[in-house]
Amino acid sequence: MTPWSLIPHLLTSGITIGAIYALVALGFVTIYRASQIINFAQGEFVMLGGIITFFFLRGGGIPYPLAALLAVILVIIIGLLLQVLVVYPLRKASVLIPLMATLGASIFLSNTSGLIFGTLPKVLPPFSGERPLEIGGIPIAPQSLWVLGATFLLLITLYILSHRMLLGKAMEASSTDPLGAELVGISRNLMVLVAFGVSAGVGALAGIFITPIFYTSYNSGTLLGLKGFVAAVLGGWGKNGGAVLGGFTLGIVESMSVAFIPSGYKDAVAFVILLLILYIRPKGILGSPFIDSRRW
Amino acid sequence: MKGFRRHTIMVLSLSIILLLLWTYPISSAEKAPYKIGVNLGLTGPYAEVCKTLKMAMVMEVERINARGGVNGHPLELVIEDNGFDLGRAAANMTKFARDKEILVVVGPFEDNFQATTRAIAERDGIINIIFCPSNPMVRALKQRWSFNIAQSDILVSQKLVDLCLARGYKKVLVFPGNWPLAQSLAEYLKRFGEEKGIKVIISKETHKPGDIDMTPQLIKLKPTIEAEKVDALYASTGGPAGPIICKNMRTLGITIPVLGTHAFGFGFYIKLGGEAMEGVEFPAGKPVVPYQLDKDDTVRPMIIAFDQRMKARYKVGADQLSGHSYDVIWLLHNALERCKGKVTRAKLRDALENTKEFKGCTGVYNYSSTDHDGLSKKDLVFIRIQGQRFVRVKFPKFE
Numbered sequence: 304m305t306p307w308s309l310i311p312h313l314l315t316s317g318i319t320i321g322a323i324y325a326l327v328a329l330g331f332v333t334i335y336r337a338s339q340i341i342n343f344a345q346g347e348f349v350m351l352g353g354i355i356t357f358f359f360l361r362g363g364g365i366p367y368p369l370a371a372l373l374a375v376i377l378v379i380i381i382g383l384l385l386q387v388l389v390v391y392p393l394r395k396a397s398v399l400i401p402l403m404a405t406l407g408a409s410i411f412l413s414n415t416s417g418l419i420f421g422t423l424p425k426v427l428p429p430f431s432g433e434r435p436l437e438i439g440g441i442p443i444a445p446q447s448l449w450v451l452g453a454t455f456l457l458l459i460t461l462y463i464l465s466h467r468m469l470l471g472k473a474m475e476a477s478s479t480d481p482l483g484a485e486l487v488g489i490s491r492n493l494m495v496l497v498a499f500g501v502s503a504g505v506g507a508l509a510g511i512f513i514t515p516i517f518y519t520s521y522n523s524g525t526l527l528g529l530k531g532f533v534a535a536v537l538g539g540w541g542k543n544g545g546a547v548l549g550g551f552t553l554g555i556v557e558s559m560s561v562a563f564i565p566s567g568y569k570d571a572v573a574f575v576i577l578l579l580i581l582y583i584r585p586k587g588i589l590g591s592p593f594i595d596s597r598r599w
Numbered sequence: 600m601k602g603f604r605r606h607t608i609m610v611l612s613l614s615i616i617l618l619l620l621w622t623y624p625i626s627s628a629e630k631a632p633y634k635i636g637v638n639l640g641l642t643g644p645y646a647e648v649c650k651t652l653k654m655a656m657v658m659e660v661e662r663i664n665a666r667g668g669v670n671g672h673p674l675e676l677v678i679e680d681n682g683f684d685l686g687r688a689a690a691n692m693t694k695f696a697r698d699k700e701i702l703v704v705v706g707p708f709e710d711n712f713q714a715t716t717r718a719i720a721e722r723d724g725i726i727n728i729i730f731c732p733s734n735p736m737v738r739a740l741k742q743r744w745s746f747n748i749a750q751s752d753i754l755v756s757q758k759l760v761d762l763c764l765a766r767g768y769k770k771v772l773v774f775p776g777n778w779p780l781a782q783s784l785a786e787y788l789k790r791f792g793e794e795k796g797i798k799v800i801i802s803k804e805t806h807k808p809g810d811i812d813m814t815p816q817l818i819k820l821k822p823t824i825e826a827e828k829v830d831a832l833y834a835s836t837g838g839p840a841g842p843i844i845c846k847n848m849r850t851l852g853i854t855i856p857v858l859g860t861h862a863f864g865f866g867f868y869i870k871l872g873g874e875a876m877e878g879v880e881f882p883a884g885k886p887v888v889p890y891q892l893d894k895d896d897t898v899r900p901m902i903i904a905f906d907q908r909m910k911a912r913y914k915v916g917a918d919q920l921s922g923h924s925y926d927v928i929w930l931l932h933n934a935l936e937r938c939k940g941k942v943t944r945a946k947l948r949d950a951l952e953n954t955k956e957f958k959g960c961t962g963v964y965n966y967s968s969t970d971h972d973g974l975s976k977k978d979l980v981f982i983r984i985q986g987q988r989f990v991r992v993k994f995p996k997f998e
Contacts, residue, residue: 309818312851316814414642422646424839426871433874435850442852517811518839518871522644526809561815566804567777569815 311441313558319447319516321554322454323349326509327531328538328546329461330502335541335593336465337474337498338491340390340401344409346528347416348506350521351378353514354416355507357425367428375507381412382503386496394492409528417521424518427511446515453512454547457505461543464501474498526570533577539587548588630668632675633935633942635660636695638706638716643683648920649708652730653678654913655924656705662908663928669935672942674928677701685712692716696723702947703728705927710780713737713745720744726948728927730920733972734779735786743968744948748923748930750884750961750979751972752780755861756787758882758979759833762858763797765981765994766880768830770798771858774813774820774844775835777805784835784860800827808838813847821853831855837862842872849875856880861979864919869987880992882979884961886922891991892980901925902960917960926959933957 330345355377359370389408393401430449435442465471477484477494485491510519517523530553538549553573560572580587637656639649656676664673677695681688688707695704696719703726707716710731720727721742732755733747763771771792775785789799800823804816824832832855834844841863848857859881869876885892889902905925906917917925934950935942954973957964962978981992 309822312818312821313815316812316818320812417642417646422642422644423648423867424871426842426873428873433849435852437852442850444850518843520644520839523811558815561804561819566806566816566819569810570807 307562309562310559311439313562314555315441315443315447317555317558318551319444319450319554320558321551322450323509323513323517323527323550324530324534324553325454325547325550326457326505327527328535328550329457329543330506330509331532331535332541332543332546333461333502333505334495334498335478337478338390338495339398339478339593340405340495341532342385342390342499342502343402343406343528343532344385344412344524345502345506345531346524346526347409347412348378348382348503348524349510349513349527350413350519350524351381351416352507352510353427353519354420354425354510354521356511357427357514357519358420360427371511374511375504378507378510379500379504382499382506383496385503386499390495390499391492394495409524413521413524420521422521424520424523425514426518427514429515444516446512450512450516453508457508458543458547461501461505465543470497530573533573537577537580537587539589540591541593542587542589542591545587545589545591552588630670630672631700632673633669634675634677634698634701635931636691636698636701636704637676637678638681638688638691638695638704639678639708640683640688641678641680645683645708651915651918651920652706652708652924655909655917655921656928658908658912659925659928663932669932672935674932681707681712683709685715688712689715689719692719692727693723696720696725702726702942702944703931706730710734710778717742717745725944726951728930730923730927732780735783736779738972741969742971746951746966746971746973748926748961748973749919750861750974752783752787754972754974754976754979755882756784756791757976758981759788759858759860760791760795760797761976761994761997762880762882762981763792763831764795765997766831766856768797768856770800770827770829771831771833772820772824772827772829773799773801773833773835774816775801775805776837776840777807781805781835781837781860785833788833788835800829806836806840806844808840810840811843813840813844814851817844817847817851817853821851824853824855829855831858833858835860839871842868842876845872845879846875861919863984864982864989866918869984869989873987876984877987878984880981880983883982883989884919884922885978885980886917886919886960887982887989888980888991889917898958898960898962898978901958905960919961922960926961926964929959930954930957930964 327345334342352374355374356371359365359373385408389404390401393404429446431445435444473489474494477489477491481491534549534553535546539545557569557572641649660674660676679691681691695701705728708730713729714737716727721744727745729747732749732751773785775781785801792799802820804819806813834841845857857879859879861883863881864883864887886902889906892899909917934947937950938946952966952968954964954966962974964973966973982989983992
């Protein structure tokens with residue numbers, strides 16, 4: 304049995320986990336494009352989405368779709384509060400300070416979630432059964448297809464938002480030239496607020512879609528957040544397409560690496576890839592509008 | 600300014616009176632309490648599990664005190680949270696050891712902290728009762744101050760070999776976690792299994808406690824399972840990794856039976872794993888199935904009475920962990936009663952070491968100066984997950 308024969312199986316597993324990295328990366332990029340802030344609480348939105356849905360479903364006895372909707376709304380409110388209470392008061396500080404503040408917020412959110420909802424991992428029922436589908440002899444969990452579908456829908460929505468709608472353009476304008484944007488009547492603070500709302504919503508949705516496959520516990524946001532960040536940098540920092548490409552690349556490479564090296568190194572692979580990319584192509588795969596590689 | 604000063608004096612005197620009132624009943628108690636330090640991760644990943652341990656201990660201590668304590672001395676728990684942090688666990692342990700009133704420290708719960716607290720116990724001469732099973736490394740140290748309350752890896756592996764023999768499994772593939780207890784469970788299964796003619800293959804692929812997806816490892820194992828015609832896969836693990844392995848296996852279409860460790864005997868395992876957990880079999884402590892034990896089982900009355908008390912007070916039934924809490928408190932009660940004269944740490948240690956035929960929830964404890972694990976293979980039962988609940992299974996030649 305050569306490692307190559309495992310590839311198709313590993314590929315499907317990598318695509319699923321890649322979709323999740325992609326969604327987290329999208330959240331990072333959305334906020335960065337609007338505010339030039341790296342929000343390290345992004346992984347926490349994913350965790351909260353899954354856990355709050357679980358709480359409504361199990362504790363409140365609310366039907367699944369409604370519980371999911373309520374959770375998304377609640378996480379969006381948490382995202383907005385994060386901007387109002389943490390990021391907005393620090394708007395005049397240098398970039399590093401809001402970054403540290405979001406890191407603090409991430410620790411706060413995960414521990415609060417542990418205190419309120421308990422620390423044992425939670426799982427949601429799959430949307431459409433547990434029986435794996437056979438596609439070309441490779442078993443695939445139906446939930447993986449849901450995750451893929453959701454990723455593509457969210458990607459299209461975000462694309463329309465940022466390229467086809469005035470709101471998205473205003474968001475980008477306020478980021479690239481804050482003064483100019485203010486002069487033409489775009490409220491920068493409002494744009495940042497909207498960006499936090501959008502990325503919290505994307506994160507929460509990702510959380511709801513993945514909790515049936517990967518259990519969500521109060522501290523699972525941290526690693527997801529880091530991997531999402533790596534994915535966003537890998538694909539091209541600041542580009543939606545880059546985030547998605549980076550997410551899938553990371554997921555697939557991570558999964559494939561298992562065929563050739565012991566699985567204990569799986570998590571390290573992500574960071575080794577990031578280092579290699581930064582040495583060779585600091586702008587990421589698709590290139591980044593924010594990183595000037597000439598400096599290297 | 601004058602009014603402020605009068606106000607301050609009033610507040611001060613009031614608080615002094617309150618303080619006096621508060622300490623009054625303690626100083627008037629007939630005999631000083633026996634203090635038990637509790638060192639648990641009440642926050643952090645195992646917070647819920649440790650809260651269960653704490654709840655059960657509080658309940659049993661209150662029960663003992665309501666009956667008049669031990670020879671008139673009440674028991675008192677001094678609870679400290681270690682936040683799943685090795686540094687804090689060690690600091691708590693040292694603090695308890697320095698406090699001359701504390702006779703014994705209960706906890707930690709986590710395997711990776713036990714080596715440290717054991718070392719402190721040995722250095723400072725204080726009893727340390729640890730919830731997790733001992734591992735070969737700490738057993739080799741032959742320490743005199745630390746006791747383990749759970750079934751050791753040796754017992755669990757021997758019982759598992761019995762399970763394989765009863766089921767007729769000839770070849771077992773082990774997928775172990777990368778932490779010491781999971782590794783030693785795998786090694787012992789290999790050693791004891793091969794004595795009985797069972798081929799045990801330990802996979803080179805391991806998993807970490809925090810892995811959320813085992814699919815890549817299992818994909819790599821799948822060809823081995825098919826080529827070697829393995830009869831069963833043994834998930835030598837604990838925590839959420841167990842249900843994740845089962846779920847990922849079933850998604851990949853691997854249908855061979857799954858064997859588990861005694862860490863599988865918790866309700867949340869079934870909730871997490873859902874249908875994928877159906878048919879999983881493992882050896883576990885008796886509190887997992889209080890009402891399915893034999894009518895003449897010596898520990899059955901204890902477990903059932905304890906289960907009913909837990910349900911009445913906390914609305915949750917007994918499980919292996921709360922069973923361990925019961926055992927700790929009553930083992931100490933039993934040992935304290937046997938101490939003659941003024942109780943010191945050394946006297947209590949000797950009394951604990953002389954525990955013979957003590958019937959707890961988990962089983963019958965027999966400690967000695969060479970055996971600080973206490974239990975025997977008879978204290979384990981076979982459990983199968985069936986219809987989303989734990990069902991005891993019995994085999995003709997094996998209990």
